[in-house]
Amino acid sequence: MSFESIAKELGRSEVAVAAIFYGQTQASSEDVEKLSGLLGVPQEALGKLTAYPDRGRSGPMPPVEPLIYRLYEIVQNYGYAYKAVINEKFGDGIMSAIAFSTKVEKEVDPQGVAWVNISMRGKWCLTRNPLFSERPLTQKGSLSRHFSRYRSRNCNCVRLRVTLVARPRSRPWANTSRL
Numbered sequence: 001m002s003f004e005s006i007a008k009e010l011g012r013s014e015v016a017v018a019a020i021f022y023g024q025t026q027a028s029s030e031d032v033e034k035l036s037g038l039l040g041v042p043q044e045a046l047g048k049l050t051a052y053p054d055r056g057r058s059g060p061m062p063p064v065e066p067l068i069y070r071l072y073e074i075v076q077n078y079g080y081a082y083k084a085v086i087n088e089k090f091g092d093g094i095m096s097a098i099a100f101s102t103k104v105e106k107e108v109d110p111q112g113v114a115w116v117n118i119s120m121r122g123k124w125c126l127t128r129n130p131l132f133s134e135r136p137l138t139q140k141g142s143l144s145r146h147f148s149r150y151r152s153r154n155c156n157c158v159r160l161r162v163t164l165v166a167r168p169r170s171r172p173w174a175n176t177s178r179l
Contacts (some may be wrong), residue, residue: 001039009038015102023054090124099123 003014010031012016019025027035027049036043062071075082084097105117 006035006038009089010034013101013103015104019053023048023051025053025055026050026059028051091123091126094128095122096125097122 003017007014007017012020012031016025020027020031027046029050032043032046032049035041035046035049039046059065061067063072100120100122102118102120105114105119106149107117111114
């Protein structure tokens with residue numbers, strides 16, 4: 001049974017199905033129900049597939065598995081070129097890896113040579129320089145943290161911003177009026 005055949009049954013992409021089995025994305029209860037029937041495995045045995053995904057885990061860097069190393073090498077060699085072209089077309093921002101889809105296709109040229117075609121589709125999120133704040137600092141002193149949520153044309157982004165804000169220190173021993 002291939003990822004492609006399972007993907008057709010689940011109504012998902014091949015890469016999404018492979019990611020379910022590697023624990024990098026979460027299966028829905030409907031996915032588990034369909035997989036149970038398809039694989040002839042009790043639903044209880046597939047319970048881990050609905051657990052929180054383990055995204056971003058990687059092996060040694062640089063990768064030692066040859067195919068993963070080649071993907072890493074592509075980003076190493078062409079990453080800044082991709083970034084420059086993408087920024088030129090979309091402005092300053094990032095491509096979401098959450099609102100994201102990808103697919104892998106096999107192409108065979110007229111000479112019979114097989115080629116891999118990997119396409120990636122991610123939602124575009126505009127960013128702003130975190131060094132410039134839309135709220136000026138009015139006080140100085142102790143450290144406080146807060147989240148700044150802003151809306152761009154294409155998505156919501158959340159950025160943690162650390163600001164210094166003055167708060168009077170409580171020094172009960174220095175207040176003699178209480179004695």
